[in-house]
Amino acid sequence: MKKVWKGAAAVVAALSLGVTGFVGAGTAMAAPTRTGQITVNDGDTHTYAIYQLATGDVVSAENGLGGTLSNAVAGTNFNGNDIVAALEAIKNGSTDIQKANIAAGYLKADTVQAPVANITADNQTATGLTSGYYLIKDTTPNASLAYGETHNRYVLVLVGDKNNTIKVTSKRDSVTSEKKVKDGTKSWNDATDVNIGDTVEFRLMGTLPANYSEYSYFKYNFSDTLSKGLNFNGKVEVYVGEKGSQGAKDITSYFEVTPGAAVTTAPTGDTAIAINAKAGADNKYLKAIEGLTATSKIFVYYSATLNENAVIGEAGNPNTMHLEYTSHPSEDKMGKTTEDKVKVFTFELDIFKTFNGTTPGSNDLPKFTLYKKGADGAYTAYTSTKEPKAEKAVTPQQNGSSTSYVLDYKGLKAGEYKLVETHVPAGYNKADDVVFTINADEHSTEAVEPVLTKLEVLSFTGATVDKSSGIISGTIVNNKGSELPSTGGMGTVVLYTVGGLIVLIAGVGLAVALRRRQA
Numbered sequence: 001m002k003k004v005w006k007g008a009a010a011v012v013a014a015l016s017l018g019v020t021g022f023v024g025a026g027t028a029m030a031a032p033t034r035t036g037q038i039t040v041n042d043g044d045t046h047t048y049a050i051y052q053l054a055t056g057d058v059v060s061a062e063n064g065l066g067g068t069l070s071n072a073v074a075g076t077n078f079n080g081n082d083i084v085a086a087l088e089a090i091k092n093g094s095t096d097i098q099k100a101n102i103a104a105g106y107l108k109a110d111t112v113q114a115p116v117a118n119i120t121a122d123n124q125t126a127t128g129l130t131s132g133y134y135l136i137k138d139t140t141p142n143a144s145l146a147y148g149e150t151h152n153r154y155v156l157v158l159v160g161d162k163n164n165t166i167k168v169t170s171k172r173d174s175v176t177s178e179k180k181v182k183d184g185t186k187s188w189n190d191a192t193d194v195n196i197g198d199t200v201e202f203r204l205m206g207t208l209p210a211n212y213s214e215y216s217y218f219k220y221n222f223s224d225t226l227s228k229g230l231n232f233n234g235k236v237e238v239y240v241g242e243k244g245s246q247g248a249k250d251i252t253s254y255f256e257v258t259p260g261a262a263v264t265t266a267p268t269g270d271t272a273i274a275i276n277a278k279a280g281a282d283n284k285y286l287k288a289i290e291g292l293t294a295t296s297k298i299f300v301y302y303s304a305t306l307n308e309n310a311v312i313g314e315a316g317n318p319n320t321m322h323l324e325y326t327s328h329p330s331e332d333k334m335g336k337t338t339e340d341k342v343k344v345f346t347f348e349l350d351i352f353k354t355f356n357g358t359t360p361g362s363n364d365l366p367k368f369t370l371y372k373k374g375a376d377g378a379y380t381a382y383t384s385t386k387e388p389k390a391e392k393a394v395t396p397q398q399n400g401s402s403t404s405y406v407l408d409y410k411g412l413k414a415g416e417y418k419l420v421e422t423h424v425p426a427g428y429n430k431a432d433d434v435v436f437t438i439n440a441d442e443h444s445t446e447a448v449e450p451v452l453t454k455l456e457v458l459s460f461t462g463a464t465v466d467k468s469s470g471i472i473s474g475t476i477v478n479n480k481g482s483e484l485p486s487t488g489g490m491g492t493v494v495l496y497t498v499g500g501l502i503v504l505i506a507g508v509g510l511a512v513a514l515r516r517r518q519a
Contacts, residue, residue: 034058036164038117038136038157039125046140046152048168049115051077051107054087055132058160067161075132076116079108087133090156097214100154101330103135131160136168142327147338148174150209151328173210177323177337179203179224181344191316191450193345193440195372196306196411197384200230200344204275204300206323206337208286212294214329218286220277221324222300228269229310229317230344236275237301240292251298254278254289269309275300285326306344308386310411313470314452316343343450347412347438347470351419353394353405357480360425366478367393367423370409373416386411391422414440421476428478436460438472 038050052075060067074083086106093099116134117126138152145151157166180188182201194200204222212218226232238255241248258274280288286298311317320341327335353366360366369391371379381390387409394405419434437458455467463474 034131034160034164035127036129036131036159036161036166037125037127038119038129038134038159038166038168040119040168042124044124044168045121045144046138047121047144048119048152049110049137049139050117050119050126050129051075051135051137052116052130053078053103053106053133053135053156054083055130058131058158060161067158069132069158072132075134077107077113077135079112080106096156097153097329100135100156103133103156104137104154104330107135129159131158133157134159137330138328142333142335145327145335147336148176149327149335150175150211151331151333151335153211153214153329175207175209175323175325175335175337177204177206177222177321177340179319179321179340179342180205181319181342189342191343191345191452193347193413194306195382195384195413196308196310196346196386198306198413199233199303200306201301201303202319202342204321206298206325208292208294208296208298209325210294211329212292215287215326216329217284217326218277219324219326219334220286220298222273222275222321223324224273224275224319224321226271226273226304226319227311227317228271229307230271230304230319231307232271232273233303233305235302236273238275239299239301240289240296242297242299243301248299249291251289254280254286255300273302306346306411308384308411310344310346310386312346312348312410313466314345314468316345316450316452318343318450341448341450343452345440345452345470346410347414347440347455347472349409349412349417349419349438350471350473351394351407352473352475353407354475354477355405355425355428355480356477357428359403359405360428362396364425365393365395365405366421366425366428366431367391368407368476369420369422371418371420373418379418382409382412382417384411393423412438414438419476421478425478428480431476431478434460434474434476436463436474 040046040048054069054072054075056069056072058067058069072083072087074080078086080086090099090102090106093102115137117129118139119126134157136152136155136157140151155168159166180190180203181192182203183189183192188203192200204224206220206222208218236252236255236257237243237250238252239248240251254277255275256278258276277285279285282288286292306317318341320339322339323337324334325336327333349370351368370382372382373379383390392407392409394407397404397406416435416437419436421431421433424430439456439458440452440454452467455465455470457463457465457472457474460472460474463472465472
């Protein structure tokens, strides 16, 4: 998060003056040495170290701001031989942050000389500071940063002006990130459902801090993890602006995917992918890319394939990411965004086969083929790495003294399917085709923990759904013996027509015979 220091306008004015504004022993501008204090807003949880660079007499401007330091002497934390030369070098910085960074170069190491004061959440004011120049450093440990926060930059202030209290006000902005998954042909979402073997598209997005212009370099690392049910497909694309949008720029060449072939297999079987901004020849990382501003957004695109290890049902296949970034404009410190999660769901169809008659032999059990309806309306046999064969035979399962005959299809997505009996046991009639729809459209679109909110099956009489396990169960009966077509069918019409003709012919024949007898 961005920290903007306010109430230090005196620094800017003082540093813009000539060197005589800093020093001048015994001049008419000399003033008694004062003391002052530095304080931060209530509720600021950061810690700050205060370093004394130079002391002396402060001459205030008419409005109480923009005072100058005369009779300057080296402060407690100054590391150098000539404070006047040091102040001159600081004055030559072109921006406030450059001046502060130059000043930091003149400080003794903390191990040699501790700061003259520290500000913490419990002690938010440093008092009794002798008039002079002080450098304020944000020393908040990385581990104590809130997700998305940045450190304050170095700030150089003049203590002892008419306004002897320097108020440090923090305005906090954020670095944010998010992960999305493509929900079929729809928009980017927090969840989707797919068939095993389908390609799943992912998108990562990161923002930049509002004080991005204050950084001389900016590390920017996407840390992404795929669960073991997904195989990373290898290709990564990085853009400024959303791919395909007006003004989007391909910056893939500025990033590297590590390690090696872009994949690290964790003990859990998950896949970790690091997509990091390259250091570049000048070690500027993201700052090497021209045109980036605080409002720029970085997008990463890649795909994965749902594999045979996919978890079926409500638990889904979670995938996470977070962003690590340079958090301090003046030091090599890293911050981190909160973890964002998406889920990929897949389901299972279980078929229970019953026989209205003697059970067929083990070498003549019925076989079925599952067909999936495509976007063009055509049905194609369903296969995947989990289901390599389109046609499957029912298998017997012993349940105590009884035997059930079952088959299953794992790794299905929402959509329309057709189940066809493609091998009918001898003496049995072919079961009717079952055309049914799996509906799972209502998984949440925005959630910290994506949740499957609805799973149902339509047009499959008697079928049941277990949302937790993701299993749709249905029963199909094979009837033995001959079956006449049902009333109203074409076969019935043919039978009625033929029967009518026979009756008509018989009637005509009978009439002719009677006439002959009468003749």
